[in-house]
Amino acid sequence: MKVTSAKAEGLSVLDRPNSYIGRGVPRPNLDRLMQGRGLYVSDIELPRMAHVVFLRSPHAHARIVAIDASTAKRMPGVIAVVTGEELANTITPWVGVLSHLKGLKSAPQYAVAIDRACWQGEAVAAVVANSRALAEDATEIISVQYEELEAVTDMRTALDRETPVIHPQLGDNLAFERILDAGHVDEAFSGSDEVVEADFIFGRHTGVTLEPRAVVADWNPAEERLTIYQGTQAPHMVQNIAALHLGLSESQVRVVCKDVGGSFGIKVHIYADEMATYALSKLLRRPIKFVADRVESFNTDIHARDHRCRGRIGVKRDGTITVFEIDDLTGIGPYSMYPRTSAIEANQVVNLVGGPYLAKNYRARARVVFQNKNVMCQYRAVGHPIACSVTEGLVDLAAMRIGMDPVEIRRRNLISDDAYPCASASGLKFEKLSHHASLDKLLDMMNYEGLRAEQVELRKRNIHRGIGFASFIEVTNPSAAFYGVGGAKISSQDGVAVRLDAQGAVICQTSITEQGQGSEALTAQIVASVLGVSMERVRVILGDTDNTPYGGGTWASRGAGIGGEAALQATKVLRRNILEIAAAILQSMPDELDIIGNTVVNVGDGVQRIELKELARIVYFRPDTLPPGIQPELMATRHYVPREYPFAFTNGVQASWLEVDTETGFVRLLRHWVVEDCGTIINPQLVDEQIRGGVVQGLGAALFEKCIYDERGQLTNANMADYLVPMSGEMPDIDVGHVVSPTLESELGAKGAGEAGTAGAAAAVANAVNDALRPFGTIITEIPLTPQVILAALGRI
Amino acid sequence: MTGPIPISLHVNGERVDAHVLPRLNLADFLREHLHLTGTHVGCEHGVCGACTVRADDEIVRACLMLAVQADGMSIQTIEGLSDSGEVGDLQAAFRDRNALQCGYCTPGMLMAAQDLLRQHPEPSRERIREHLSGNYCRCTGYQAIVDAVEATALSRRGRAA
Numbered sequence: 001m002k003v004t005s006a007k008a009e010g011l012s013v014l015d016r017p018n019s020y021i022g023r024g025v026p027r028p029n030l031d032r033l034m035q036g037r038g039l040y041v042s043d044i045e046l047p048r049m050a051h052v053v054f055l056r057s058p059h060a061h062a063r064i065v066a067i068d069a070s071t072a073k074r075m076p077g078v079i080a081v082v083t084g085e086e087l088a089n090t091i092t093p094w095v096g097v098l099s100h101l102k103g104l105k106s107a108p109q110y111a112v113a114i115d116r117a118c119w120q121g122e123a124v125a126a127v128v129a130n131s132r133a134l135a136e137d138a139t140e141i142i143s144v145q146y147e148e149l150e151a152v153t154d155m156r157t158a159l160d161r162e163t164p165v166i167h168p169q170l171g172d173n174l175a176f177e178r179i180l181d182a183g184h185v186d187e188a189f190s191g192s193d194e195v196v197e198a199d200f201i202f203g204r205h206t207g208v209t210l211e212p213r214a215v216v217a218d219w220n221p222a223e224e225r226l227t228i229y230q231g232t233q234a235p236h237m238v239q240n241i242a243a244l245h246l247g248l249s250e251s252q253v254r255v256v257c258k259d260v261g262g263s264f265g266i267k268v269h270i271y272a273d274e275m276a277t278y279a280l281s282k283l284l285r286r287p288i289k290f291v292a293d294r295v296e297s298f299n300t301d302i303h304a305r306d307h308r309c310r311g312r313i314g315v316k317r318d319g320t321i322t323v324f325e326i327d328d329l330t331g332i333g334p335y336s337m338y339p340r341t342s343a344i345e346a347n348q349v350v351n352l353v354g355g356p357y358l359a360k361n362y363r364a365r366a367r368v369v370f371q372n373k374n375v376m377c378q379y380r381a382v383g384h385p386i387a388c389s390v391t392e393g394l395v396d397l398a399a400m401r402i403g404m405d406p407v408e409i410r411r412r413n414l415i416s417d418d419a420y421p422c423a424s425a426s427g428l429k430f431e432k433l434s435h436h437a438s439l440d441k442l443l444d445m446m447n448y449e450g451l452r453a454e455q456v457e458l459r460k461r462n463i464h465r466g467i468g469f470a471s472f473i474e475v476t477n478p479s480a481a482f483y484g485v486g487g488a489k490i491s492s493q494d495g496v497a498v499r500l501d502a503q504g505a506v507i508c509q510t511s512i513t514e515q516g517q518g519s520e521a522l523t524a525q526i527v528a529s530v531l532g533v534s535m536e537r538v539r540v541i542l543g544d545t546d547n548t549p550y551g552g553g554t555w556a557s558r559g560a561g562i563g564g565e566a567a568l569q570a571t572k573v574l575r576r577n578i579l580e581i582a583a584a585i586l587q588s589m590p591d592e593l594d595i596i597g598n599t600v601v602n603v604g605d606g607v608q609r610i611e612l613k614e615l616a617r618i619v620y621f622r623p624d625t626l627p628p629g630i631q632p633e634l635m636a637t638r639h640y641v642p643r644e645y646p647f648a649f650t651n652g653v654q655a656s657w658l659e660v661d662t663e664t665g666f667v668r669l670l671r672h673w674v675v676e677d678c679g680t681i682i683n684p685q686l687v688d689e690q691i692r693g694g695v696v697q698g699l700g701a702a703l704f705e706k707c708i709y710d711e712r713g714q715l716t717n718a719n720m721a722d723y724l725v726p727m728s729g730e731m732p733d734i735d736v737g738h739v740v741s742p743t744l745e746s747e748l749g750a751k752g753a754g755e756a757g758t759a760g761a762a763a764a765v766a767n768a769v770n771d772a773l774r775p776f777g778t779i780i781t782e783i784p785l786t787p788q789v790i791l792a793a794l795g796r797i
Numbered sequence: 798m799t800g801p802i803p804i805s806l807h808v809n810g811e812r813v814d815a816h817v818l819p820r821l822n823l824a825d826f827l828r829e830h831l832h833l834t835g836t837h838v839g840c841e842h843g844v845c846g847a848c849t850v851r852a853d854d855e856i857v858r859a860c861l862m863l864a865v866q867a868d869g870m871s872i873q874t875i876e877g878l879s880d881s882g883e884v885g886d887l888q889a890a891f892r893d894r895n896a897l898q899c900g901y902c903t904p905g906m907l908m909a910a911q912d913l914l915r916q917h918p919e920p921s922r923e924r925i926r927e928h929l930s931g932n933y934c935r936c937t938g939y940q941a942i943v944d945a946v947e948a949t950a951l952s953r954r955g956r957a958a
Contacts (some may be wrong), residue, residue: 024895026892026893027892027895029891030891030892030897030900031888033897033899034879034891034892034900034901034903034904034907035835035875035876036834036873036874036876036879036881036887036904037833037834037835037837037879038835038875038876038900040834040837042837042838042899043828043832043834059820095808133820183957207935208932208933208935209899209901209902209935210837210845210847210899210901210902210933210935211839211899212839213835240951259900260898260899261837261839261899261900261901262899262901262935263899264935264938283838294839294840294841294842294958295839307867323945515898516897516898516900516936517898518895518898556813593824681909685894685895686895687936688936689898689941691897692937692938692940692941693935693936693937693938694938695935695938696938697935697938698941712905717842719840719842720839720840720842720844720845720933721844725933725935726939727929727930727933727939728925728926728927728929728930728932728934728939728942728943729923729926729929730928730930731926731938731939733940733941734938734940757938
């Protein structure tokens with residue numbers, strides 16, 4: 001490798017010679033996945049392993065009168081049939097509440113239902129057999145006598161006096177309520193020239209990870225240790241929860257996370273069937289494997305969104321937005337999820353509405369109600385798509401009312417780029433955002449004027465195209481303010497240990513996890529750059545509670561910003577240690593030496609002095625040749641958590657260009673643009689692909705995805721043929737641009753990028769559809785924007 | 798239940814003789830009996846494409862085909878296509894373009910993409926998007942995959958010229 005410059009002074013640790021920071025280098029270890037040689041949980045087999053299949057309630061709400069499994073238990077290959085009552089002796093129930101969400105309540109949830117099933121799909125018995133097929137056969141001949149109870153399904157009537165209370169001991173079906181009143185809302189409305197109001201409706205949808213949830217739990221009674229192989233985003237959280245409810249110490253539980261077939265927030269929660277699998281392993285003293293089938297995935301993977309939000313906006317004729325007000329209602333199923341709770345999304349909606357804008361008057365109410373449907377909880381971009389769609393929908397409606405261009409009203413109201421640090425009306429602290437620079441860049445990329453001209457031309461031929469914008473803010477790098485302060489044992493800090501091995505290669509253990517985002521790559525890039533070695537020399541180990549430092553994992557766009565900073569700081573220490581030893585060996589001073597291209601060099605003239613491989617040889621095998629008093633430490637560990645800001649907010653803006661077929665109601669996406677600001681970009685290719693993937697999940701919500709329940713609480717489209725997800729043929733190319741405002745809280749300066757795409761995509765599409773339909777005088781504020789919704793709005797059906 | 802039935806087939810060029818239950822599908826046979834876990838199971842009803850394999854000369858959904866139906870056939874899985882080097886350039890393009898994130902759809906996606914490139918060496922982006930529409934990817938948003946397939950088609954054409 002050519003040494004380009006040995007002058008390290010004045011350069012930060014990130015822009016040293018041969019730095020990988022900011023380069024789109026390929027992720028390590030992709031060949032394993034491309035050759036079919038990965039190891040997903042569904043691939044794992046262990047000696048004496050048995051398979052569990054859950055018998056699930058066909059009713060949304062029913063009393064379990066009797067379970068007769070006598071015939072099933074006699075079937076060949078069946079090892080056990082276990083009811084909820086029997087399993088409760090091994091694992092205790094839980095209640096999904098957090099103390100900082102004041103007033104949040106929920107009822108005890110059991111691994112397998114006892115006495116009563118509260119949603120269609122809740123497990124009522126577990127069947128363990130030598131194969132999954134045999135266990136499935138056995139579930140079919142278990143006879144369960146149910147007494148069907150009235151199901152609470154419509155969130156709008158869940159709080160009515162006539163509606164049954166799902167958990168009588170809670171008094172009502174209200175899980176959580178938050179009210180916020182900032183500034184002078186009533187005065188602001190009365191002082192506005194126009195007030196616009198709309199009801200925004202969001203379909204219930206889900207993550208559809210391509211690999212269903214899967215777990216292999218292996219209780220070894222001889223070691224008294226439980227090893228859990230699970231595709232989780234948060235291994236230490238799973239360790240804590242499993243130990244807590246099985247009556248074990250955390251040191252008795254190891255969580256191993258190999259390859260994960262998609263997560264998106266679906267795999268960051270604790271599910272009843274997974275808890276049951278841990279308990280069954282302990283009860284039956286052997287490895288037990290659970291792999292959800294696709295119908296189970298739809299019925300039990302957390303659902304998300306399902307909000308109805310009334311929004312109001314006040315605006316002056318000059319375009320000044322004076323006030324926002326929302327009244328949000330969401331239904332979360334019969335239990336608040338554990339341990340992150342199901343109140344976070346509504347709470348986020350309250351936090352985020354109006355976030356990009358200057359208006360200081362803001363009133364919000366959010367209510368979270370129980371219902372007899374599948375549980376709801378945090379999925380990618382928690383709350384953001386709701387808040388963004390409501391905010392951006394209202395801004396467009398206001399612009400339309402006063403006859404102002406949607407870009408112009410945003411320019412007049414977005415927080416100015418030089419106003420930071422500042423706070424939102426809801427109290428969010430912003431360190432540095434770049435709404436105006438982002439909008440300017442977006443308009444350049446999309447040729448806004450050209451598209452408007454094209455739109456006018458095409459309208460003459462009865463072709464209806466629309467342009468929609470959505471500015472957004474995004475929560476990333478959460479501190480303990482997210483969960484820790486509420487009492488959840490979910491770590492907000494991360495740790496990285498980095499060491500030089502005996503041949504001069506680097507082994508890095510990190511507590512963040514990999515589900516395809518590129519955690520491994522960005523960690524290797526940071527370590528290689530800061531240390532001064534080539535990336536091929538760095539091996540990253542993650543996803544194993546026995547073999548990584550303690551930490552939060554990968555969720556809420558925290559891996560790069562928090563885990564990356566820990567990697568940077570650990571590597572700085574290792575580098576200093578190496579240079580001290582090198583100085584001793586070379587009779588030089590640490591400050592006069594640097595590491596470039598796997599070799600210790602002189603800072604002054606760049607002359608190569610000693611290869612790391614040779615240094616490691618001396619340290620590990622000939623320490624007798626080192627000067628007395630030197631104890632080399634070729635391993636360093638550092639932890640990091642943000643303390644100054646509760647969250648590192650990012651921002652961005654999206655635009656959609658689409659065509660609405662007013663005869664069929666179909667929407668054709670033509671192009672999509674995103675400009676976002678995630679601070680320091682470690683790997684531009686990985687960031688861009690996070691954005692694109694996020695956008696497409698948002699486009700799915702905008703156009704296709706919806707869990708359709710009937711009035712009895714039956715999910716009617718619980719399969720991939722009827723629940724539509726975006727396919728390649730209907731997705732547009734997505735152009736991504738960046739503005740870079742690093743956070744000054746960390747040396748790395750990175751914020752997250754995982755939610756940005758999903759946060760604003762649906763809002764941009766909905767605004768574009770309304771823009772396209774402008775000649776028809778109709779406004780749609782409901783997603784998914786199915787042909788049925790559009791044709792109904794046009795009065796065609 | 799009907800008892801096991803003998804089958805004989807070639808998988809990735811190796812002869813395989815087995816006794817299988819009539820209800821066993823090809824995906825489960827490959828994964829559980831032959832431990833070829835590169836063939837993934839996503840939806841178990843022929844929609845998502847994660848289990849796509851090549852049976853003789855056609856790509857099929859291994860979850861929709863019974864193992865007994867593969868009797869006498871030659872099956873290629875992602876392990877076979879990787880070891881033979883047939884899709885080495887496509888895999889390199891996927892790596893360079895980051896056309897995979899979690900990787901769960903990738904074996905099926907590579908199978909489908911190679912099928913397209915064998916039939917149509919010069920596909921347009923629309924054609925690529927259309928051909929891959931039976932393979933779901935939840936991570937990438939597809940654009941990187943389309944780019945990688947397009948780049949492979951171009952470089953194969955360059956080599957052929």
